[in-house]
Amino acid sequence: DVKVTQSSRYLVKRTGEKVFLECVQDMDHENMFWYRQDPGLGLRLIYFSYDVKMKEKGDIPEGYSVSREKKERFSLILESASTNQTSMYLCASSTIRTSLGAYNSPLHFGNGTRLTVT
Amino acid sequence: AQKITQTQPGMFVQEKEAVTLDCTYDTSDQSYGLFWYKQPSSGEMIFLIYQGSYDEQNATEGRYSLNFQKARKSANLVISASQLGDSAMYFCAMREGRLTGGGNKLTFGTGTQLKVEL
Numbered sequence: 001d002v003k004v005t006q007s008s009r010y011l012v013k014r015t016g017e018k019v020f021l022e023c024v025q026d027m028d029h030e031n032m033f034w035y036r037q038d039p040g041l042g043l044r045l046i047y048f049s050y051d052v053k054m055k056e057k058g059d060i061p062e063g064y065s066v067s068r069e070k071k072e073r074f075s076l077i078l079e080s081a082s083t084n085q086t087s088m089y090l091c092a093s094s095t096i097r098t099s100l101g102a103y104n105s106p107l108h109f110g111n112g113t114r115l116t117v118t
Numbered sequence: 119a120q121k122i123t124q125t126q127p128g129m130f131v132q133e134k135e136a137v138t139l140d141c142t143y144d145t146s147d148q149s150y151g152l153f154w155y156k157q158p159s160s161g162e163m164i165f166l167i168y169q170g171s172y173d174e175q176n177a178t179e180g181r182y183s184l185n186f187q188k189a190r191k192s193a194n195l196v197i198s199a200s201q202l203g204d205s206a207m208y209f210c211a212m213r214e215g216r217l218t219g220g221g222n223k224l225t226f227g228t229g230t231q232l233k234v235e236l
Contacts, residue, residue: 031222033223035226042124042229043226045224048223058223088161092163094222103150103170103213107163107224111161111162
């Protein structure tokens with residue numbers, strides 16, 4: 001089974017702090033993603049990466065950056081945390097190596113990090 | 119315009135009854151994939167079922183089936199014989215566009231909270 005591990009389940013940070021959210025997957029997946037989940041808004045994509053050192057902005061990248069130095073690890077960075085970044089953060093990975101190409105490849109999610117910025 | 123629309127914020131169903139969760143999507147691509155995920159109160163995201171845009175048959179996985187109506191751009195999830203353990207948030211998602219680089223992401227709807235009652 002694919003395992004996607006997020007380093008923290010709960011995190012409390014102060015406004016202005018630099019925050020690192022770490023995610024590791026063990027299935028040699030090419031793609032990794034960071035989403036945030038807010039009530040009534042569903043999951044919104046922050047950033048994703050399709051290869052080492054490659055990244056693309058998602059729908060809500062403002063205030064965030066990412067790093068992918070190794071294939072298995074994808075980090076989300078809040079340069080200066082703000083209260084409106086209080087949210088559940090979900091990391092996911094997927095592969096393009098499926099029998100029908102990558103359209104049917106599901107995302108495998110970690111258990112999430114609930115971040116509170118005070 | 120919303121890419122994925124789930125119009126039912128909350129649904130109730132009696133145990134052992136069937137329930138349909140609605141999902142409509144918006145894309146101009148011919149090739150795309152549709153997914154449903156379940157998120158119990160524990161927070162994990164569980165992949166349930168996939169439907170490809172060229173699949174002629176509706177997808178089924180155990181008690182889950184997908185009512186795919188391409189012309190109407192709808193991909194409703196049907197859960198048969200509901201169980202208490204089906205109580206969860208359900209998300210519809212779509213993958214569209216090119217499959218290299220930025221084309222592997224999923225766009226999610228806002229979710230439907232399902233409660234199964236005795």
